[in-house]
Amino acid sequence: MTSAVDLDRLFKPRSIAIYGGRWSDTVAEQCLKLGYPGDIWCVHPNRSGYFNSTDVLPGVPDSVFFGINREATVSEFEVQAARGIGGAVIFASGFGETADGADYRDRLHMVSGDIPFIGPNCYGFVNFFDRVSMWPDQVVGQAVERGVAIITQSGTIALTLMYQQRSLDIGFVVTLGNQQRLTSADLIRYLADDPRVSAIGLYLEGINDVAGFTDAIEHAQDRSTPVAIVKAGRSEKSRRVALTHTGAMTGSDTLYDTLFDRLGVARCETLDQLLETLKLLHCIGPLKSRKLFVAGASGGDMAMVCDNARHLDIEFSDPSSAQSEALKASTGPRVAIANPLDFGTATWFDSERMQAMFGALMQDESALCAFVLDPPPAGEADLSTWLMPIDAMLTASRTTGNPAVLISSLAESLSVEIRNRCLDAGVAPMQGLASFLQAFAHGAQVGERWQNWQPPVLTGSTESPSCALVRMNEPDSKTLLMSAGLKVPRGQTSSINDAGNVFNQLAGIGGRVVIKAVMEDVSHKSDVNGVVLNITTPDAALAAARSMDRLTDTVLIEEMIDDAVAELIVGIGHDADFGHFISFGAGGIHAELLNDRIAMLLPLKRSNVERALSRLKVSRLLDGWRGALPGDRQAVINTIMTLPVIIDIPGLRLAELDINPLMVRPNGKGTVCADALITIREN
Numbered sequence: 001m002t003s004a005v006d007l008d009r010l011f012k013p014r015s016i017a018i019y020g021g022r023w024s025d026t027v028a029e030q031c032l033k034l035g036y037p038g039d040i041w042c043v044h045p046n047r048s049g050y051f052n053s054t055d056v057l058p059g060v061p062d063s064v065f066f067g068i069n070r071e072a073t074v075s076e077f078e079v080q081a082a083r084g085i086g087g088a089v090i091f092a093s094g095f096g097e098t099a100d101g102a103d104y105r106d107r108l109h110m111v112s113g114d115i116p117f118i119g120p121n122c123y124g125f126v127n128f129f130d131r132v133s134m135w136p137d138q139v140v141g142q143a144v145e146r147g148v149a150i151i152t153q154s155g156t157i158a159l160t161l162m163y164q165q166r167s168l169d170i171g172f173v174v175t176l177g178n179q180q181r182l183t184s185a186d187l188i189r190y191l192a193d194d195p196r197v198s199a200i201g202l203y204l205e206g207i208n209d210v211a212g213f214t215d216a217i218e219h220a221q222d223r224s225t226p227v228a229i230v231k232a233g234r235s236e237k238s239r240r241v242a243l244t245h246t247g248a249m250t251g252s253d254t255l256y257d258t259l260f261d262r263l264g265v266a267r268c269e270t271l272d273q274l275l276e277t278l279k280l281l282h283c284i285g286p287l288k289s290r291k292l293f294v295a296g297a298s299g300g301d302m303a304m305v306c307d308n309a310r311h312l313d314i315e316f317s318d319p320s321s322a323q324s325e326a327l328k329a330s331t332g333p334r335v336a337i338a339n340p341l342d343f344g345t346a347t348w349f350d351s352e353r354m355q356a357m358f359g360a361l362m363q364d365e366s367a368l369c370a371f372v373l374d375p376p377p378a379g380e381a382d383l384s385t386w387l388m389p390i391d392a393m394l395t396a397s398r399t400t401g402n403p404a405v406l407i408s409s410l411a412e413s414l415s416v417e418i419r420n421r422c423l424d425a426g427v428a429p430m431q432g433l434a435s436f437l438q439a440f441a442h443g444a445q446v447g448e449r450w451q452n453w454q455p456p457v458l459t460g461s462t463e464s465p466s467c468a469l470v471r472m473n474e475p476d477s478k479t480l481l482m483s484a485g486l487k488v489p490r491g492q493t494s495s496i497n498d499a500g501n502v503f504n505q506l507a508g509i510g511g512r513v514v515i516k517a518v519m520e521d522v523s524h525k526s527d528v529n530g531v532v533l534n535i536t537t538p539d540a541a542l543a544a545a546r547s548m549d550r551l552t553d554t555v556l557i558e559e560m561i562d563d564a565v566a567e568l569i570v571g572i573g574h575d576a577d578f579g580h581f582i583s584f585g586a587g588g589i590h591a592e593l594l595n596d597r598i599a600m601l602l603p604l605k606r607s608n609v610e611r612a613l614s615r616l617k618v619s620r621l622l623d624g625w626r627g628a629l630p631g632d633r634q635a636v637i638n639t640i641m642t643l644p645v646i647i648d649i650p651g652l653r654l655a656e657l658d659i660n661p662l663m664v665r666p667n668g669k670g671t672v673c674a675d676a677l678i679t680i681r682e683n
Contacts, residue, residue, distance in 0.1 A: 019044070020066070024044075024068075027135060063089070087118075097121055119177040138159075140163050144169045149174070151204075154203055164275050198285075214456065257599075272432055291315045292367065296340070296372035327357060331353075390421065458601070475556055487671065490558065497545075514535065517531075525675075561672050581602065583598065585598055609637050609641060635665075
């Protein structure tokens with residue numbers, strides 16, 4: 001990983017050299033447009049007024065833009081590296097993201113030594129703080145003293161974000177391309193060290209080093225720099241596009257969700273969400289809670305707030321008695337005091353009462369007070385009656401010192417004049433109701449994770465890809481589970497023909513048993529008729545065992561657990577990048593169909609497991625669904641918390657473990673591992 005000191009010459013250069021033709025002309029033009037104060041040296045072998053070769057440059061440039069083909073890039077980089085440049089941007093493609101590029105990638109690695117560069121196959125960067133534009137396209141923006149940094153693997157998306165009309169101050173835009181030298185983790189570390197950077201926004205198609213990325217996010221958190229991300233790879237088609245685009249492997253999306261949540265990285269679905277989340281983090285920072293108080297002059301707006309927040313973890317707490325009284329005094333007797341609050345239009349033309357109302361709203365303990373309003377377009381209507389309530393809200397925010405936002409339902413409803421009016425008062429102008437609510441949930445998530453900081457421990461893979469996997473049979477798997485302290489049904493293995501006698505020996509365990517074929521190579525025994533339930537006699541046991549003689553020579557005879565209120569699946573998986581992880585959710589024969597499962601990275605924290613379990617649909621069964629007995633929730637959590645013990649069993653070399661179903665008995669009676677499948681790595 002490149003240190004922050006090494007990158008200053010690249011990103012804050014006193015001199016730059018620009019190689020190439022038309023695209024590179026734009027680099028120089030945009031530098032001048034932005035007001036770059038240093039030396040600009042344009043290099044072209046055939047152009048009048050240019051430096052015709054590297055040898056005649058008046059000095060060693062701090063930063064170089066190579067806007068030339070890949071062969072020329074490798075050649076010129078070698079020359080400049082020998083002269084001691086500070087860093088480079090490589091615009092050309094064909095360095096490994098295509099089939100014929102591996103040789104050029106290797107040659108570039110050799111000639112560059114340890115000099116930092118971004119790319120290949122990237123647009124470069126714009127440093128609005130220091131007025132530097134190593135960027136071969138139109139730059140929109142101006143110098144700022146404080147702002148967000150944007151890092152992307154896509155030049156087009158970088159342009160889209162740069163061209164935003166959201167009044168979001170942007171200090172840095174950096175594209176990564178293939179990340180051959182500098183990675184997203186390097187840039188996160190570097191930018192988090194800059195006190196001018198308020199938040200970091202990412203668009204990534206792949207993370208080559210998950211552990212390095214995790215360390216970088218920890219570094220950003222230590223510098224109080226929040227991070228939001230759009231990570232491609234939600235769909236299979238998206239993963240294929242990303243692979244052909246930058247040569248990046250997008251990885252397991254579920255585990256990325258888990259990683260981002262654990263690290264307090266706000267994962268956004270759209271660029272709108274990313275921009276609004278960055279704006280909230282830039283203006284206000286991570287939020288202290290999930291409590292939101294929303295007010296507006298329309299019942300329709302308040303209904304839209306509720307509908308758009310229904311799938312988000314946002315709390316609309318009712319106002320306190322004292323706050324309710326204060327609100328009634330300012331809104332009048334006909335307004336129903338609630339959250340969200342429809343305060344109607346009775347006070348619309350009364351600035352004093354409006355300001356008192358907002359002052360009362362901001363006495364609440366919510367993380368944020370929000371006012372929903374969509375003014376008409378400037379120049380097409382009289383805005384005075386709309387600006388009055390806005391100004392009342394801004395005054396109340398200044399007076400109380402509490403954070404507030406103005407929200408427009410439509411992104412285009414807030415003019416730049418109104419946005420600037422809000423920003424001057426320290427109020428965030430949020431554009432688009434749905435995007436704001438998602439941004440609020442993200443801001444609360446970041447705040448929660450920072451308050452309870454517990455980064456994951458990623459072990460990755462230490463095994464050879466050719467290492468053979470061996471599946472343990474069910475009896476051996478259950479023996480291992482018992483050694484870790486988990487409960488399994490009472491039972492015994494038997495030969496096919498001895499099943500009746502073994503049934504008699506187990507007569508004391510209960511009235512009914514289940515008989516299963518003992519096999520190592522079948523994941524779902526029920527799919528091959530390898531399970532028979534409700535056996536109550538020796539003859540039935542023998543008949544059931546003989547029906548499986550085509551599958552096995554050995555059967556497992558066990559007690560049936562007949563008082564379960566829910567069936568779960570809990571297990572351990574392993575990923576080459578993330579290492580071991582824990583998953584749990586709805587189990588039984590419909591586990592794959594329901595797809596109601598959560599993954600968690602290690603180490604586990606009991607409160608996090610409890611919160612994750614409560615988010616599952618199957619959790620309602622544990623509460624007592626439709627009059628049924630509640631399940632033993634604490635025993636479920638105990639079982640999940642025990643799983644890491646199995647990972648640490650000396651010499652086991654665990655690859656995967658599935659307990660399905662985990663039978664959850666009524667509250668106080670515990671859980672039972674009714675079936676288990678363990679896969680280990682062979683020596």
